Amino acid sequence: MGRIYLPTDLAFMMKRTGIISAVHQELAAVLDCLPDEQRQCAGGRDFWVGHWHGHDVVAVLSRIGKVAAATTATALIERFGVDRIVFTGAAGGIGDGLRVGDVVVASSFVQHDMDASPLFARHEVPLYGQARFDTDATLSNALANAARAVLAHPGRTLGADALAAFNLHAPLVHVGLIASGDRFVATQAESAALRCALPDALAVEMEGAAVAQVCHDYGVPFAALRTISDRADDGAYIDFTRFIDQVASRYSVAVLEAYFNP
Ligand code: ADE
Numbered sequence: 001m002g003r004i005y006l007p008t009d010l011a012f013m014m015k016r017t018g019i020i021s022a023v024h025q026e027l028a029a030v031l032d033c034l035p036d037e038q039r040q041c042a043g044g045r046d047f048w049v050g051h052w053h054g055h056d057v058v059a060v061l062s063r064i065g066k067v068a069a070a071t072t073a074t075a076l077i078e079r080f081g082v083d084r085i086v087f088t089g090a091a092g093g094i095g096d097g098l099r100v101g102d103v104v105v106a107s108s109f110v111q112h113d114m115d116a117s118p119l120f121a122r123h124e125v126p127l128y129g130q131a132r133f134d135t136d137a138t139l140s141n142a143l144a145n146a147a148r149a150v151l152a153h154p155g156r157t158l159g160a161d162a163l164a165a166f167n168l169h170a171p172l173v174h175v176g177l178i179a180s181g182d183r184f185v186a187t188q189a190e191s192a193a194l195r196c197a198l199p200d201a202l203a204v205e206m207e208g209a210a211v212a213q214v215c216h217d218y219g220v221p222f223a224a225l226r227t228i229s230d231r232a233d234d235g236a237y238i239d240f241t242r243f244i245d246q247v248a249s250r251y252s253v254a255v256l257e258a259y260f261n262p
Contacts, residue, residue, distance in 0.1 A: 016056040018082035019256065020072055022089045022207050025241075027061045029249040030088075033257065034059065043075045053261040058082055062207060065182050066111070069207035073214040084139055086259075087211055087224040088252035090244055091178060092232030094191050095202035099228065100243075101168035103151060103251060104202050105144040106178040106224040108134045109209035112194055112201070113181035122197070125213065132177070133212035136221030140175070143223045146258035147173045150251060157254040162246045166239075176202040178226065180209035186236040194232070204232050227251050 005013070021027040027048075031037055034057065037050030048059040058080045062072035069087075076082045091104060098104070109132065116126045123131035151171045155163055162168070179201040185191055194204060208224045215222035227248035230236035 013055050015083040016058065016081060018073070018076035018080065018085040019057055019059045020062045020069065020076070020085060020087045020207075020211065021059070021252070022062050022064050022069070022087075022205075023244055024061060025244050026088060026249045026252055027059060029253045030059045030256070033253060040080075042079045043071055045072060045075065047075070047080060049080070052256065055260050065206050066180060066210035070210040070214050073211040077214070077218050077220055082220065084136070084221040084223075085211060085215055086139070086143065086256070087208055087222070088256065089205065089207070089224075089226055090229035090240075090248040091203035091205040091226035092185050092191070092230045092236055093203050093228040094179075094185075094194050094232050095174070095176070095200075098174060098202055098231075099171070100230060101154070101166060101171040101247060102174060102228045103147045103171065103255075104174045104176065104178060104226045104228065105140050105147060106135050106208055106212075106226070107137075107140060107175050108132045108177050109212040109224075110177060110179050110198060110201070111181060111209045112179040112198060112204065113183065128213075133209065133216050135212065135223050139221045139223040142259060143225050143255065144173055144175055146255045146262070147225060147251075149258050150254040157250050158247060162250075166243065166247055168247070174202050176200065178202060178208050178224065179204045180206060182206060184236070185232040186230075186234065188233045191232040203228060225252065225255055
């Protein structure tokens with residue numbers, strides 16, 4: 001028998017979701033889940049308009065860094081009329097207890113490289129009166145619940161070989177602050193400095209705070225999910241591409257799958 005949809009399901013499905021990936025492998029994994037995507041170009045990017053379990057989605061590769069991410073988010077809102085944005089990708093873990101293979105759902109973002117002192121406090125975005133931009137609580141909660149369901153059985157998503165290859169055991173979902181900056185953090189000294197400047201930051205990446213600021217400006221709900229690929233130290237680049245292929249992309253797709261088809 002066909003699935004029966006409630007009015008709340010239909011309202012959820014009628015909203016258009018923008019899905020941003022920062023790297024090609026992630027976008028490719030997302031596009032594999034859309035049976036009907038159509039390409040549209042804007043701002044030097046390909047936007048893929050399609051459906052995921054009947055949900056209207058627009059998937060796009062932002063490329064890497066805050067400016068690329070802000071341009072992408074703005075085009076999603078202005079040109080494609082998305083009602084919410086979800087960002088998926090990888091991040092370096094800087095918080096205590098975060099391990100490679102864990103997942104972080106952002107509750108807020110800060111730009112760790114924003115510093116207009118002494119005119120404004122360190123990290124404060126000038127003329128906004130704030131350093132931190134919250135994600136949408138409802139959307140983030142739904143994403144975190146979907147992530148918990150996926151990570152309860154990581155072998156189903158990754159397979160035993162990937163679990164063994166990356167030495168992943170009982171991965172956890174964390175919710176908290178993510179710090180973004182235009183730098184791949186790959187030294188012990190830099191991650192220690194970040195921990196000192198932002199003691200409650202769980203992870204570091206290169207796009208989320210820019211999307212959070214754009215979404216704040218437009219009043220569009222935003223959530224972000226990042227798989228910890230490294231500890232932002234001297235070994236951060238080792239196996240990065242293989243990790244994205246075999247772990248982060250698979251988690252992202254499995255979590256979005258659980259989110260769109262609970
Ligand atoms: N994305 C994944 N790992 C990262 C790191 N160490 N620094 C910045 N962005 C990242």
